[in-house]
Amino acid sequence: MDIGKIRDILGDKASLLEHQSKTFPASSLTLPSPRHLDDVWMNSDRTPRVLGAMQSMLSHGRLANTGYVSILPVDQGIEHSAGSSFAPNPMMFDPEAIVKLAIEGGCSAVASTFGVLGITARKYAHKIPYIVKINHNEMLSFPNTYDQTLFGNVRQCFDMGAQGIGATVYWGAPESRRELHEISEAFAEAHQLGMFTVLWCYVRNNAFKTANGDMSLAADLTGQANHLGVTIQADIIKQKLPELNGGYNDPASRASARPTRRSTAS
Secondary structure: OOHHHHHHHHHHHHHHHHOOOOOOOHHHOOOOOOOHHHHHHOOOOOOHHHHHHHHHHHOOOOOOOOOOOOEEEEOHHHHHHHHHHHOOOHHHHOHHHHHHHHHHOOOOEEEEOHHHHHHHHHHHOOOOOEEEEOEEOOOOOOOOOOOOEEOOOHHHHHHOOOOEEEEEEEEOOOOHHHHHHHHHHHHHHHHHHOOEEEEEEEEOOHHHEEOOEEHHHEHHHHHHHHHHHHHOOOOEEEOOOOOEOOOOOOHHHHHHHOOOOOOOOO
């Protein structure tokens, strides 16, 4: 696309195209390229089988061998309810339609639930890389909470021929430390079995919503979430783009998150 068209689309935000970071040099970035595995992973502890699984995805679909990927993620039937997600297009209730959409769209991989990928595995797992999402927020409990529950185990993903597993951790939520423990163990097992790992890396806590904005979208908090994600060896991280900054310094979010001190009688 021509740069003039991009400026027209951006409108009053077109000046962002000229932005230059004064805090982090561009030379420090490792950009996507056909040598992505060599540039990023070759000296890591990832086994040849894990590297092979990642290369399988990087070599698949319309973005093959560019270093970029296009993954179709369809877990909305659990995360947002099947009725609200699929009623406008009833074909999407059919697991095979989801996988066929990814194939026909030239995607690098398809990410979905145990139900969707398990019921289609024998027909399609060798035709497009599978990424099985192993935990979900089931959206039927009331009141709803920021919690992710395991729906199956890593061995099931391996047995259905998946190249990778995916999971969510809601950093900042009361349940986040349990999720951290569960998913770090799951990622370690996936690597042992030769699968790569994908983390939906989101910040969630109602205390972060203050008069200064929704600090769950602050660059310093989402950046730290990403740091935690790579520390538990997520090979790919899915994160929402930040919309503001200063979550750590927002007095309202810090006060809301601070434990209440209780006095005791002597």
